[in-house]
Amino acid sequence: MPIVQIELLAGRTVDQKRALVAKVTNAICESLDVTPDKVSIILRDMEYHNYAKNGKLFSDK
Amino acid sequence: MPIVQIELLAGRTVDQKRALVAKVTNAICESLDVTPDKVSIILRDMEYHNYAKNGKLFSDK
Amino acid sequence: MPIVQIELLAGRTVDQKRALVAKVTNAICESLDVTPDKVSIILRDMEYHNYAKNGKLFSDK
Amino acid sequence: MPIVQIELLAGRTVDQKRALVAKVTNAICESLDVTPDKVSIILRDMEYHNYAKNGKLFSDK
Amino acid sequence: MPIVQIELLAGRTVDQKRALVAKVTNAICESLDVTPDKVSIILRDMEYHNYAKNGKLFSDK
Amino acid sequence: MPIVQIELLAGRTVDQKRALVAKVTNAICESLDVTPDKVSIILRDMEYHNYAKNGKLFSDK
Numbered sequence: 001m002p003i004v005q006i007e008l009l010a011g012r013t014v015d016q017k018r019a020l021v022a023k024v025t026n027a028i029c030e031s032l033d034v035t036p037d038k039v040s041i042i043l044r045d046m047e048y049h050n051y052a053k054n055g056k057l058f059s060d061k
Numbered sequence: 062m063p064i065v066q067i068e069l070l071a072g073r074t075v076d077q078k079r080a081l082v083a084k085v086t087n088a089i090c091e092s093l094d095v096t097p098d099k100v101s102i103i104l105r106d107m108e109y110h111n112y113a114k115n116g117k118l119f120s121d122k
Numbered sequence: 123m124p125i126v127q128i129e130l131l132a133g134r135t136v137d138q139k140r141a142l143v144a145k146v147t148n149a150i151c152e153s154l155d156v157t158p159d160k161v162s163i164i165l166r167d168m169e170y171h172n173y174a175k176n177g178k179l180f181s182d183k
Numbered sequence: 184m185p186i187v188q189i190e191l192l193a194g195r196t197v198d199q200k201r202a203l204v205a206k207v208t209n210a211i212c213e214s215l216d217v218t219p220d221k222v223s224i225i226l227r228d229m230e231y232h233n234y235a236k237n238g239k240l241f242s243d244k
Numbered sequence: 245m246p247i248v249q250i251e252l253l254a255g256r257t258v259d260q261k262r263a264l265v266a267k268v269t270n271a272i273c274e275s276l277d278v279t280p281d282k283v284s285i286i287l288r289d290m291e292y293h294n295y296a297k298n299g300k301l302f303s304d305k
Numbered sequence: 306m307p308i309v310q311i312e313l314l315a316g317r318t319v320d321q322k323r324a325l326v327a328k329v330t331n332a333i334c335e336s337l338d339v340t341p342d343k344v345s346i347i348l349r350d351m352e353y354h355n356y357a358k359n360g361k362l363f364s365d366k
Contacts, residue, residue, distance in 0.1 A: 001356060002314075003125060003311070003312045004309065006308070009307075014120070018118055018121065020333065020336035023333075023336050025115070027328035027329045027331065028329065030324070031321055032321055039113075040162065041112070042068055042107060042112055045111070046225060049200055050200070051225060051226070052204035053220070054208070055222065056204065057201055060201065062180070064286065065127070066128075067125070067126050069124050069154065073154060081149070081153035081154060084148075088146045089128075089146065091141070091145060092145050092146075097237045097238045101236050103233065139362060140362055147359070148360065158359045159359045161360070162357070164312055164351060164355065164356060165354075165356070165357075166288075168286060172287040175284050177266045178262075179262055184290075184302070185251065186251045186308060189247070189249075190247045191245070191276065192246075199275055199276055203271070203275035203276060206271035206272075207268055207275075211268065214264035214267050214268075225308065236245075288349075293348075294348040294350070295346070295347060296326035296348075299331065300323075301319070301323055304323065
Protein backbone atom coordinates (compact mmCIF):
# COMPACT_ATOMS: atom_id res chain seq x y z
CA MET A 1 0.00 0.00 0.00
CA PRO A 2 2.89 2.43 0.23
CA ILE A 3 2.42 5.22 -2.30
CA VAL A 4 5.54 7.13 -3.21
CA GLN A 5 5.84 10.49 -4.96
CA ILE A 6 9.29 11.61 -6.11
CA GLU A 7 10.08 15.03 -7.53
CA LEU A 8 13.30 14.99 -9.55
CA LEU A 9 15.04 17.56 -11.68
CA ALA A 10 14.20 17.24 -15.37
CA GLY A 11 16.70 15.45 -17.57
CA ARG A 12 16.78 11.98 -16.07
CA THR A 13 16.75 9.22 -18.67
CA VAL A 14 14.25 6.39 -18.78
CA ASP A 15 17.11 4.06 -17.83
CA GLN A 16 17.74 6.06 -14.68
CA LYS A 17 14.03 6.02 -13.86
CA ARG A 18 13.88 2.27 -14.47
CA ALA A 19 16.72 1.72 -12.00
CA LEU A 20 15.21 4.20 -9.56
CA VAL A 21 11.80 2.54 -9.28
CA ALA A 22 13.33 -0.94 -9.03
CA LYS A 23 15.69 0.07 -6.22
CA VAL A 24 13.21 2.24 -4.32
CA THR A 25 10.63 -0.56 -4.44
CA ASN A 26 13.22 -2.99 -3.05
CA ALA A 27 14.17 -0.54 -0.31
CA ILE A 28 10.54 -0.24 0.76
CA CYS A 29 9.88 -3.98 0.67
CA GLU A 30 12.93 -4.73 2.81
CA SER A 31 12.11 -2.05 5.37
CA LEU A 32 8.36 -2.43 5.72
CA ASP A 33 7.86 -6.11 4.98
CA VAL A 34 5.49 -5.61 2.07
CA THR A 35 5.52 -7.31 -1.32
CA PRO A 36 6.56 -5.29 -4.41
CA ASP A 37 3.12 -5.47 -6.02
CA LYS A 38 1.85 -3.22 -3.22
CA VAL A 39 4.24 -0.37 -4.01
CA SER A 40 3.16 2.45 -6.37
CA ILE A 41 5.58 5.17 -7.42
CA ILE A 42 4.78 8.46 -9.13
CA LEU A 43 7.71 10.39 -10.65
CA ARG A 44 7.46 14.09 -11.45
CA ASP A 45 10.05 15.94 -13.52
CA MET A 46 10.77 19.47 -12.31
CA GLU A 47 11.99 22.00 -14.83
CA TYR A 48 14.90 24.03 -13.44
CA HIS A 49 12.66 27.11 -13.24
CA ASN A 50 10.14 25.16 -11.16
CA TYR A 51 12.37 24.35 -8.21
CA ALA A 52 13.81 26.77 -5.70
CA LYS A 53 16.09 26.58 -2.71
CA ASN A 54 17.29 29.48 -0.61
CA GLY A 55 14.84 31.80 -2.35
CA LYS A 56 16.37 31.25 -5.79
CA LEU A 57 15.18 29.31 -8.82
CA PHE A 58 17.50 26.45 -9.68
CA SER A 59 17.76 27.85 -13.23
CA ASP A 60 19.36 31.00 -11.79
CA LYS A 61 22.17 29.20 -10.01
CA MET B 62 -12.96 23.22 1.10
CA PRO B 63 -12.11 19.74 -0.08
CA ILE B 64 -9.03 19.86 -2.30
CA VAL B 65 -8.56 16.91 -4.60
CA GLN B 66 -5.43 15.84 -6.48
CA ILE B 67 -5.76 13.11 -9.09
CA GLU B 68 -2.85 11.48 -10.91
CA LEU B 69 -3.97 9.80 -14.12
CA LEU B 70 -2.10 8.13 -16.94
CA ALA B 71 -1.43 10.49 -19.85
CA GLY B 72 -3.75 10.25 -22.83
CA ARG B 73 -7.12 11.18 -21.32
CA THR B 74 -9.14 13.53 -23.49
CA VAL B 75 -10.54 16.85 -22.35
CA ASP B 76 -14.01 15.29 -22.61
CA GLN B 77 -13.00 12.56 -20.19
CA LYS B 78 -11.56 15.15 -17.81
CA ARG B 79 -14.71 17.26 -18.09
CA ALA B 80 -16.83 14.26 -17.09
CA LEU B 81 -14.36 13.30 -14.37
CA VAL B 82 -14.39 16.61 -12.54
CA ALA B 83 -18.18 16.92 -12.77
CA LYS B 84 -18.77 13.44 -11.37
CA VAL B 85 -16.06 13.60 -8.70
CA THR B 86 -17.40 16.96 -7.51
CA ASN B 87 -20.91 15.48 -7.27
CA ALA B 88 -19.58 12.47 -5.37
CA ILE B 89 -17.92 14.73 -2.82
CA CYS B 90 -20.92 17.02 -2.40
CA GLU B 91 -23.26 14.08 -1.80
CA SER B 92 -20.92 12.42 0.71
CA LEU B 93 -19.69 15.40 2.71
CA ASP B 94 -22.61 17.79 2.47
CA VAL B 95 -20.67 20.63 0.87
CA THR B 96 -21.63 22.80 -2.09
CA PRO B 97 -19.81 22.32 -5.43
CA ASP B 98 -18.24 25.79 -5.35
CA LYS B 99 -16.11 24.60 -2.40
CA VAL B 100 -14.52 21.73 -4.33
CA SER B 101 -11.17 22.25 -6.12
CA ILE B 102 -9.63 19.54 -8.28
CA ILE B 103 -6.10 19.34 -9.64
CA LEU B 104 -5.43 16.78 -12.39
CA ARG B 105 -1.92 15.60 -13.21
CA ASP B 106 -1.07 13.57 -16.31
CA MET B 107 1.54 10.87 -15.73
CA GLU B 108 3.66 9.79 -18.68
CA TYR B 109 3.99 6.01 -18.82
CA HIS B 110 7.64 6.26 -17.83
CA ASN B 111 6.68 8.27 -14.75
CA TYR B 112 4.52 5.70 -13.02
CA ALA B 113 5.64 2.40 -11.55
CA LYS B 114 4.00 -0.52 -9.86
CA ASN B 115 5.72 -3.67 -8.64
CA GLY B 116 9.11 -2.10 -9.25
CA LYS B 117 8.52 -1.63 -13.00
CA LEU B 118 7.81 1.45 -15.08
CA PHE B 119 4.39 1.31 -16.70
CA SER B 120 6.08 1.92 -20.07
CA ASP B 121 7.94 -1.37 -19.67
CA LYS B 122 4.86 -3.51 -19.21
CA MET C 123 -3.99 3.44 -11.83
CA PRO C 124 -5.61 6.71 -10.84
CA ILE C 125 -4.27 7.83 -7.47
CA VAL C 126 -6.43 10.32 -5.62
CA GLN C 127 -5.50 12.51 -2.68
CA ILE C 128 -8.27 14.38 -0.88
CA GLU C 129 -7.73 16.97 1.84
CA LEU C 130 -10.86 17.46 3.95
CA LEU C 131 -11.58 19.45 7.05
CA ALA C 132 -11.25 17.38 10.23
CA GLY C 133 -14.44 16.07 11.77
CA ARG C 134 -15.79 13.81 9.03
CA THR C 135 -17.12 10.50 10.32
CA VAL C 136 -16.01 7.11 9.10
CA ASP C 137 -19.47 6.72 7.56
CA GLN C 138 -18.97 9.86 5.53
CA LYS C 139 -15.54 8.66 4.42
CA ARG C 140 -16.96 5.25 3.51
CA ALA C 141 -19.55 6.92 1.27
CA LEU C 142 -16.96 9.30 -0.12
CA VAL C 143 -14.52 6.67 -1.31
CA ALA C 144 -17.29 4.51 -2.80
CA LYS C 145 -18.80 7.40 -4.76
CA VAL C 146 -15.50 8.94 -5.86
CA THR C 147 -14.30 5.54 -7.07
CA ASN C 148 -17.51 5.14 -9.08
CA ALA C 149 -17.14 8.62 -10.52
CA ILE C 150 -13.63 7.82 -11.72
CA CYS C 151 -14.54 4.43 -13.17
CA GLU C 152 -17.45 5.89 -15.15
CA SER C 153 -15.38 8.77 -16.51
CA LEU C 154 -12.10 7.07 -17.32
CA ASP C 155 -13.20 3.55 -18.13
CA VAL C 156 -11.09 1.86 -15.48
CA THR C 157 -12.08 -0.88 -13.04
CA PRO C 158 -12.50 0.00 -9.32
CA ASP C 159 -9.58 -2.18 -8.23
CA LYS C 160 -7.25 0.25 -10.01
CA VAL C 161 -8.35 3.26 -7.95
CA SER C 162 -6.43 4.22 -4.78
CA ILE C 163 -7.62 7.05 -2.53
CA ILE C 164 -5.71 8.78 0.25
CA LEU C 165 -7.73 10.96 2.64
CA ARG C 166 -6.08 13.59 4.82
CA ASP C 167 -7.86 15.37 7.67
CA MET C 168 -6.98 19.05 8.01
CA GLU C 169 -7.28 20.63 11.42
CA TYR C 170 -8.99 24.05 11.22
CA HIS C 171 -5.68 25.75 12.04
CA ASN C 172 -4.00 23.93 9.16
CA TYR C 173 -6.10 25.32 6.33
CA ALA C 174 -6.21 28.90 5.12
CA LYS C 175 -8.10 30.83 2.48
CA ASN C 176 -7.82 34.54 1.79
CA GLY C 177 -4.80 34.78 4.10
CA LYS C 178 -6.72 33.59 7.18
CA LEU C 179 -6.67 30.32 9.08
CA PHE C 180 -10.02 28.57 8.93
CA SER C 181 -10.01 28.44 12.75
CA ASP C 182 -10.07 32.25 12.82
CA LYS C 183 -13.19 32.63 10.71
CA MET D 184 13.07 22.26 6.53
CA PRO D 185 9.81 23.67 5.27
CA ILE D 186 8.92 22.11 1.93
CA VAL D 187 6.47 24.05 -0.18
CA GLN D 188 4.47 22.87 -3.18
CA ILE D 189 2.60 25.46 -5.22
CA GLU D 190 0.19 24.67 -8.04
CA LEU D 191 -0.30 27.64 -10.34
CA LEU D 192 -2.14 28.12 -13.59
CA ALA D 193 0.10 27.72 -16.63
CA GLY D 194 1.39 30.88 -18.27
CA ARG D 195 3.43 32.46 -15.50
CA THR D 196 6.75 33.86 -16.67
CA VAL D 197 10.11 32.95 -15.21
CA ASP D 198 10.27 36.52 -13.85
CA GLN D 199 7.04 35.99 -11.96
CA LYS D 200 8.32 32.67 -10.61
CA ARG D 201 11.61 34.28 -9.59
CA ALA D 202 9.72 36.92 -7.60
CA LEU D 203 7.36 34.31 -6.19
CA VAL D 204 10.03 32.05 -4.72
CA ALA D 205 11.99 34.99 -3.28
CA LYS D 206 8.93 36.46 -1.57
CA VAL D 207 7.47 33.17 -0.36
CA THR D 208 10.84 32.18 1.10
CA ASN D 209 11.00 35.50 2.93
CA ALA D 210 7.46 35.07 4.21
CA ILE D 211 8.33 31.66 5.64
CA CYS D 212 11.60 32.80 7.22
CA GLU D 213 9.92 35.75 8.95
CA SER D 214 7.04 33.62 10.27
CA LEU D 215 8.83 30.46 11.34
CA ASP D 216 12.26 31.75 12.29
CA VAL D 217 14.18 29.58 9.86
CA THR D 218 16.99 30.56 7.51
CA PRO D 219 16.31 30.74 3.74
CA ASP D 220 18.66 27.87 2.91
CA LYS D 221 16.22 25.53 4.69
CA VAL D 222 13.30 26.40 2.42
CA SER D 223 12.59 24.27 -0.68
CA ILE D 224 9.85 25.21 -3.13
CA ILE D 225 8.35 23.09 -5.91
CA LEU D 226 6.24 24.88 -8.52
CA ARG D 227 3.80 23.01 -10.73
CA ASP D 228 2.11 24.55 -13.77
CA MET D 229 -1.50 23.51 -14.25
CA GLU D 230 -2.90 23.56 -17.77
CA TYR D 231 -6.39 25.11 -17.84
CA HIS D 232 -7.92 21.71 -18.57
CA ASN D 233 -6.20 20.26 -15.50
CA TYR D 234 -7.83 22.43 -12.87
CA ALA D 235 -11.47 22.46 -11.86
CA LYS D 236 -13.62 24.40 -9.45
CA ASN D 237 -17.35 24.01 -8.94
CA GLY D 238 -17.33 20.87 -11.08
CA LYS D 239 -16.04 22.67 -14.20
CA LEU D 240 -12.69 22.66 -15.91
CA PHE D 241 -11.07 26.09 -15.87
CA SER D 242 -10.73 25.87 -19.67
CA ASP D 243 -14.53 25.78 -19.95
CA LYS D 244 -15.14 28.98 -18.03
CA MET E 245 -6.28 29.67 -7.92
CA PRO E 246 -2.86 29.03 -6.51
CA ILE E 247 -2.98 26.07 -4.15
CA VAL E 248 -0.14 25.83 -1.66
CA GLN E 249 0.94 22.87 0.44
CA ILE E 250 3.51 23.45 3.18
CA GLU E 251 5.14 20.71 5.24
CA LEU E 252 6.58 22.07 8.48
CA LEU E 253 8.18 20.43 11.47
CA ALA E 254 5.70 19.82 14.30
CA GLY E 255 5.69 22.30 17.13
CA ARG E 256 4.71 25.53 15.39
CA THR E 257 2.14 27.57 17.32
CA VAL E 258 -1.15 28.77 15.92
CA ASP E 259 0.25 32.31 16.08
CA GLN E 260 3.16 31.29 13.86
CA LYS E 261 0.77 29.61 11.44
CA ARG E 262 -1.49 32.68 11.42
CA ALA E 263 1.47 34.87 10.47
CA LEU E 264 2.70 32.31 7.95
CA VAL E 265 -0.53 32.11 5.95
CA ALA E 266 -0.99 35.88 5.96
CA LYS E 267 2.54 36.54 4.70
CA VAL E 268 2.63 33.70 2.18
CA THR E 269 -0.71 34.82 0.75
CA ASN E 270 0.65 38.36 0.39
CA ALA E 271 3.80 37.06 -1.27
CA ILE E 272 1.76 35.17 -3.84
CA CYS E 273 -0.61 38.05 -4.55
CA GLU E 274 2.26 40.46 -5.13
CA SER E 275 4.14 38.08 -7.41
CA LEU E 276 1.34 36.61 -9.49
CA ASP E 277 -1.18 39.44 -9.55
CA VAL E 278 -4.02 37.47 -8.00
CA THR E 279 -6.39 38.50 -5.22
CA PRO E 280 -6.04 36.88 -1.76
CA ASP E 281 -9.43 35.16 -1.93
CA LYS E 282 -7.99 32.93 -4.69
CA VAL E 283 -5.18 31.56 -2.52
CA SER E 284 -5.66 28.30 -0.58
CA ILE E 285 -3.01 27.00 1.80
CA ILE E 286 -2.75 23.55 3.37
CA LEU E 287 -0.33 23.14 6.28
CA ARG E 288 0.95 19.73 7.36
CA ASP E 289 2.84 19.14 10.60
CA MET E 290 5.67 16.62 10.32
CA GLU E 291 6.65 14.71 13.42
CA TYR E 292 10.44 14.55 13.80
CA HIS E 293 10.38 10.84 12.98
CA ASN E 294 8.51 11.55 9.75
CA TYR E 295 11.09 13.72 8.07
CA ALA E 296 14.50 12.67 6.83
CA LYS E 297 17.45 14.33 5.21
CA ASN E 298 20.74 12.70 4.26
CA GLY E 299 19.27 9.27 4.98
CA LYS E 300 18.56 10.06 8.65
CA LEU E 301 15.35 10.73 10.53
CA PHE E 302 15.27 14.24 11.96
CA SER E 303 14.54 12.70 15.38
CA ASP E 304 17.92 10.97 15.26
CA LYS E 305 19.94 14.12 14.74
CA MET F 306 17.32 17.78 -4.86
CA PRO F 307 15.02 14.78 -5.06
CA ILE F 308 12.07 15.27 -2.73
CA VAL F 309 10.24 12.11 -1.74
CA GLN F 310 6.81 11.76 -0.17
CA ILE F 311 5.77 8.35 1.12
CA GLU F 312 2.29 7.48 2.40
CA LEU F 313 2.36 4.38 4.59
CA LEU F 314 -0.26 2.64 6.66
CA ALA F 315 -0.18 3.70 10.32
CA GLY F 316 1.59 1.40 12.75
CA ARG F 317 5.14 1.40 11.43
CA THR F 318 7.75 1.68 14.19
CA VAL F 319 10.46 4.29 14.31
CA ASP F 320 12.97 1.48 13.64
CA GLN F 321 11.15 0.60 10.43
CA LYS F 322 11.10 4.26 9.41
CA ARG F 323 14.80 4.60 10.21
CA ALA F 324 15.60 1.67 7.93
CA LEU F 325 13.21 2.94 5.28
CA VAL F 326 14.75 6.38 4.91
CA ALA F 327 18.29 5.00 4.92
CA LYS F 328 17.55 2.45 2.21
CA VAL F 329 15.38 4.73 0.06
CA THR F 330 18.06 7.42 0.19
CA ASN F 331 20.66 4.87 -0.94
CA ALA F 332 18.40 3.68 -3.73
CA ILE F 333 18.03 7.23 -5.03
CA CYS F 334 21.73 8.06 -4.78
CA GLU F 335 22.71 4.91 -6.69
CA SER F 336 20.14 5.50 -9.44
CA LEU F 337 20.40 9.23 -9.97
CA ASP F 338 24.01 9.93 -9.08
CA VAL F 339 23.25 12.44 -6.33
CA THR F 340 24.76 12.67 -2.85
CA PRO F 341 22.62 11.69 0.17
CA ASP F 342 22.57 15.23 1.60
CA LYS F 343 20.43 16.25 -1.39
CA VAL F 344 17.64 13.78 -0.61
CA SER F 345 14.66 14.86 1.52
CA ILE F 346 11.98 12.40 2.56
CA ILE F 347 8.55 13.14 4.05
CA LEU F 348 6.67 10.22 5.62
CA ARG F 349 2.93 10.35 6.20
CA ASP F 350 1.07 7.79 8.31
CA MET F 351 -2.36 6.87 6.95
CA GLU F 352 -4.98 5.67 9.41
CA TYR F 353 -6.82 2.61 8.09
CA HIS F 354 -9.97 4.71 7.58
CA ASN F 355 -7.99 7.18 5.47
CA TYR F 356 -6.93 4.84 2.71
CA ALA F 357 -9.16 3.17 0.16
CA LYS F 358 -8.71 0.74 -2.69
CA ASN F 359 -11.45 -0.69 -4.88
CA GLY F 360 -13.95 1.76 -3.40
CA LYS F 361 -13.54 0.43 0.15
CA LEU F 362 -11.82 1.87 3.20
CA PHE F 363 -8.91 -0.28 4.34
CA SER F 364 -10.49 -0.41 7.81
CA ASP F 365 -13.49 -2.22 6.31
CA LYS F 366 -11.48 -5.04 4.78
